[in-house]
Amino acid sequence: MRKIDAIIIGSGQGGMPLAKKLAKAGWQTAIIEKRLIGGTCINDGCTPTKSMISCAAAAYTIANSKEWGITVDSYRINLEKITDRKDKVVSKFRDGATKGLEETEGLSIIYGEAAFSGPETVTVRLHNNDETEEILTAKHIFINAGTSPKIPPIPGLDKVSYLTNTTLLDIKKLPSHLVIIGGSYIALEFGQMFRRLGSQVTLLEASAQLLKREDEDVAAAVRKVMETAGITVHTNANIHKVEQTGDTVRLSVASGGQTMAITGSHLLVATGRTPQTKALQPEKAGIALDEKGYIIVNDRLETSVTGIYAIGDIKGGPAFTHISYNDHFIVYKNLVEKGNASIKDRPVPYCMFTDPQLGRVGMTEKAAREAGFKVKVACLNYENVARAIETGHTEGFMKAVVDADTDKILGAAILGAEGGEVMSVVQMAISGGFTATQMHEMVFAHPLYAESLNNLFTTLKK
Template identity: 30%
Template sequence: MGAYDVLVIGGGPGGYVAAIRAAQLGLKTAVVEREHLGGICLNWGCIPTKALLRSAEVYRLAKEGAHFGVTGAGLSFDAARIVARSREAAARLNAGVGFLLKKNKVDVIWGEARLLGKGDVKVGAPTKPPVTPQLPAPKTTLGEGVYQAKHIIIATGARPRVLPGLEPDGRLVWTYFESLKPDRFPKSLLVVGAGAIGVEFASFFRTFGVEVALVEALPQILPAEDAEIAALARKSFEKQGVAIRTATMVAGLERKADSVVATLKGPDGATETLEVERVLSAAGVVANVENLGLEAAGVALEKGVIKIDGLGRTSAPGVYAIGDVAGGPMLAHKAEHEGGSCVEAIAGLPAHPLDRALIPGCTYCHPQVASVGLTEEKAKAAGFEIRVGRFPYLGNGKAIALGEPEGLVKTIFDKKTGRLLGAHLVGAEATELIQGFVIAMNLETTEEELMKTIFPHPTLSETMHESVLDAYGRAIHV
């Protein structure tokens, strides 16, 4: 049917960014999408969860109003409206992606794609109807057929991992899909998996009074984070009433009429039972590599994801992969960056492989957690002689004024060169502050340059400055 320079399979953050960048570079481009523009992140992940967590933040602050001299009677919350607002945010951005693709003259092909080899892609009918709220399908929308492209980019993302015995049923056992749109908030919830997804939902539901138990198979919650930061986050969550069990497995589930009895196996082998209304399985995600015709097209897999080089090239000429389907860290901003780099390499522009050490990670619980680079443990394991700086939010004037004195900024430097190896934060607005360290690391900034940088007062960013100063014995406010 149609012939393109670039055909992108998947309209999520990686896919639509790659398509728009390709169009900007003058390449005739199309996106194949089977369900919703913006992908899981925009529709069922990053955006709606942040809308939910914003509601939780507003409710938490309202409950603490007396501390700020603000009082109000009859404080309550409307669960249905909280969920509806999050869906509205997703719908608005979904429509925005459709507008951007249309603006950049990117064709949208609704359906499910399969590689046929030699640049041919067969698009069949989607298993679900397209989701395009608040925006009519653009005139460029196409459908079933065989399309030809010089370059094919696979950006099919990932889906929730299903653990044996924890198979979701949509009612008693949830994935993040059901957690985003519950018909009511349960009285009790077991969250299985204490990575970013599990911790965010545990934080959200606990704020609204749900009795939350958080179970993690590994020895610490937030396993990807620095151990000291994770320990501080755990202390805060437990203070809020989240019951946390680490080095613990779910050995079995008994599903009753309107509750679940979970058997938990602890680190010493002892078991206990816990009855809750609902269970959220948040044990990570798996790449969507099935039914794409990868084997026939000669696209190799490695550990369940598509094997690529630093610029998204697969083992098959003319076929590329970006985002979650190409491996971790499975983050939207990583996918977007890969999409841009991949397309620029296709167009013959200078392109640089992604430096995974410079990808920030953010968890939007309360308190927030954010990081970039090496943890203290990994820096030592890599053979670095290090300097570590720490500065507590308690010593920061803006944090005190905000009523957010709980937090820590931790910086790790190479003792020999002054190179910033990693930065780790827990506390208010950590997910916004981290980008300062990301920029510094990308610019190969040294400790001397950071210490000479003027940070505005009063701001939370001063904690970043003081952490650097502390690494060299020069902190002022601690």
């Protein structure tokens, strides 16, 4: 048994910086990784998908180049080269992350699968030829083990060759028809990407709208983007069964009062994520879980067991890389700097990297009204944004929710070119307590997309 100061389970976007900071603060630290350094973001999520999405965007620009007065006679998609490029980008990020950990004094990397054997003890089944075990004990343990794809109990699904967001990244042959179960971020980003690369795409969403947590007008606008791109969308879709014949997957689907048969060459299951808690055996440490298996934490990210913390997706709540990264600040400030940091009331910005992007921060209109606010809503179509007209990217709209009593901005949805960047400007305004009137009167450089925030908040004056 090796006694150290801190054990970190998982090398995601919260675990890695926390491990380095604790080690540099003089804590003898070990970080345990069962698969690849970097977690989901680097290996299966943000880095690889955005690398491939950029290739699909290039294909779209070429295919539609006549709109900009440029004629391209022909082009072809080389999916193998696209995935090779993606792999190089991922390797660069992962190798850099690994090197950063390896070069940190006082920090050791252990490759293996961790499980609790007590409140302060973790047993690691090492990834070596002997499959030996190492037992570690520490007063402080941080769980950054993340989530994995959630597979719904659809009859026949376990008997077909379906793909997840991880396995779809490595296919070398372009699907002739990609059928996607799901209607949120992963489904929409992959759906648009493969449509632009040349696949027929069908989306099946069980809820009444895509992006079920967004306002209806935002979800409807996103659906229009998908359908304009040639993607078939079925909402309120109830999948009765799935079966496979040779290379063809067949789904029996009820939607819109009728039952239909949908066949495809490939099937992507993108119905959410599930926490990777079972293998950790949290019950042996007394760690409380919620009904879905996520680790329950307080506002300081401490679990039901003193000294054990959960950061990132495994604790539930917003499942974003930047939230995991911010989590590490919370625990570090409190434990090392003796601060009083909390996750309570922190902003949760996020961006869906479809084209156009959907940048979101703060409250939706629906949430604001349910919370009892008297709200004003500002809307501006991208067709009226100068920069969008000049660049030829006029799809989408801006929406801001404002407290009618105080004029403070409660939230915003920016569906449009560089929507995430424009949303970040609004986020800073919210954090700084700016009012809608101040944003209306703000001086922005012309002709930026952000400049259109002047006009967005002007709509409240009409």
